[in-house]
Amino acid sequence: MTSDTTALVWFRGGLRLRDNRCLYEALKANTKVYCCFILDDFYMRGRDIGPARAAFLLDTLAVLENDLTAAGSGLILRYATDIPGECAKLAQTLGAGRVYAHRDYLPYPIARDHKVAQLLQADGRDLVLLDDQLAVPPEDVKTEAGTPYTVFTPFKRRWESTLKFEPLMETTGLFHHLAPVPPGLAQPIPVLADFGLTLRQTIETAGEHAAQQTLHKFASLGLNGYNENRDIAALGNSTSRLSVHLKWGTISIRDCVRTALANGAAGALKWLDELAWRDFYYHIGFHFPHVYNGPMLREYSDFPWIDTPEHFDRWKEGRTGYPFVDAGMRQLNATGWMHNRLRQVTASYLCKDLCVDWQRGEQYFMEMLTDGDWPSNNGGWQWVAGCGTDPRRATRIFNPVLQQQRYDPDFAYVKQWVPEWGTSSYPTVPVVEHAEGRRRYLQIFGETAGARLQIRAKGSAVPQIDQPSLF
Ligand SMILES: Cc1cc2nc3c(=O)[nH]c(=O)nc-3n(C[C@H](O)[C@H](O)[C@H](O)COP(=O)(O)OP(=O)(O)OC[C@H]3O[C@@H](n4cnc5c(N)ncnc54)[C@H](O)[C@@H]3O)c2cc1C
Secondary structure (H helix, E strand, O other), X not given: OOEEEXXXXXXXXXXXXXXXXXXXXXXXXXXXXXXXXXXXXXXXXXXXXXXXXXXXXXXXXXXXXXXXXXXXOOEEEEEOOOHHHHHHHHHHHHOEEEEEEEOOOOHHHHHHHHHHHXXXXXXXXXXXXXXXXXXXXXXXXXXXXXXXXXXXXXHHHHHHHHOOOOOOOOOHHHXXXXXXXXXXXXXXXXXXXXXXXXXXXXXXXXXXXXXXXXXXXXXXXXXXXXXXXXXXXXXXXXXXXXXXXXXXXXXXXXXXXXXXXXXXXXXXXXXXXXXXXHHHHHHHHHHOHHHHHOOOOHHHOOOOOOOOHHHHHHHHHOOOOOHHHHHHHHHHHHHOOOOHHHHHHHHHHXXXXXXXXXXXHHHXXXXXOOXXXXXXXXXXXXXXXXXXXXXXXXXXXXXXXXHHHHHOOOOHHHHHHOOOOOOOOOOOOOOOOHXXXXXXXXHHHHHOHHHHHHHHHOOOOOOOOOOOOOO
């Protein structure tokens, strides 16, 4: 039976109780609120899922389940291949008139939610989708002409003028509306081995309590110096380490924005810019979903990458012979996280110096990162490869030696991750010398300029708003 006062909160990301818009709205408007998470192949067996991200998710679900149980409810966990069907079935079983979930901005979840809404509606129920993942939703940052921004700086100006200081959504006072998990629906949180995965990395502590601690630590130790220190990978607290929590929603973006605005100093405002980059790439992916399948500018689709398998393997393993690049890759392989400066340097070395297709690097990052997030990862790779939103297309080629001299002058970061560096065990000759790789890349870039111009002249290089595709 459908009930006007019974609701189901469907967690997908947003895996926290604090400042959670969906939970808050559901608890305000209903007297009996259940919470669920539906695991599926998208989370656990997708082509870009690695053990680190899957482990972080399962650990986070365990924390969420504990917190919900302590609040008098629990997490109803399902495993399904037909997510829309499972969601509709669960709403029916629980008698929930409304299903609350955060609004997703990627093609696959958008298509999925469309299906869910149809199934629920056919059964007299509603899907309530609420903006909760971003500081500013995609519709709210548009040019004067009403079109999406494709360049970051003007985007950021408009984004800042739209940004609001939103008060905390106090959910705890409404917990008495949470309902216990009905008998027969309780299920333990699975472990990684259930999915045939083994964790080999040391990853961040999961859950919203760890996220709050991370934010507070950064706010007191790192935020003020962020504008000066953010590129120094060896320095503790040089960046927040919140990306994994923003990815899974174990912290709310509003908590981060409030922290930056309340501080207001130069470091905090610089940090706010980084949060704007995150929104920017989400907006780009929302308006131009073809970016998830290839270059944003289609004129780059046929770029003749060289793609030498051995080069790609040595890059993945952190054995290129450039210690700064190798340190970055080894940090990634060991921890599921890599400092932003290193993400740029390693990505540049792969697609410029080694001339390997950036999409292979994008895929590898997704497999390894705990914070692996399609919009930011794709945006970062397209920025480095020069086929996305960045106006500096060919000239952005990071020099791995100069980058190390500038950002790791005493080799502290290199020594931490490449202990054999400086010994006879470390390669004396890089897999491809930077000068040679750069020359080769620029030559190919120059030789293919005419073909790109032709595509652009036909108009097909201009990003179009595509139909959402599944990936
Ligand atoms: C090739 C490449 C791939 C990347 N892949 C991802 C990814 O899969 N997931 C991811 O969250 N970030 C990605 N980034 C962006 C950035 O490197 C990380 O967000 C950052 O290193 C996370 O560390 P932090 O939380 O300490 O960041 P901080 O410096 O403390 O920044 C705060 C938050 O702002 C956001 N942010 C910062 N820089 C960027 C950026 N350039 N683009 C988008 N958001 C940003 C993140 O949510 C981050 O947690 C990628 C960057 C590049 C160049």
